[in-house]
Amino acid sequence: MWSWIGSTTHMVALIICSIFNRIDLYLIYTVTLGNVVMILLKIRQDRIIKDFSGNIKS
Secondary structure (H helix, E strand, C coil), X not given: CHHHHCXXXXXHHHHHHHHCCCHHHHHHXXXXXXXXXXXXXXXXXXHHHHHHHHHHHX
């Protein structure tokens, strides 16, 4: 899941936006969507770690 905000995804988005001469869309994607996805993934990861830790102690 974390690969969606990795460097490869950013490079592909930058290339596609450059082809269409829309660097503004790339910046919007990076600043907004990238950060939202990161926050959601962090919340999900914390829940999984918490559930996993609870199963080990039981």
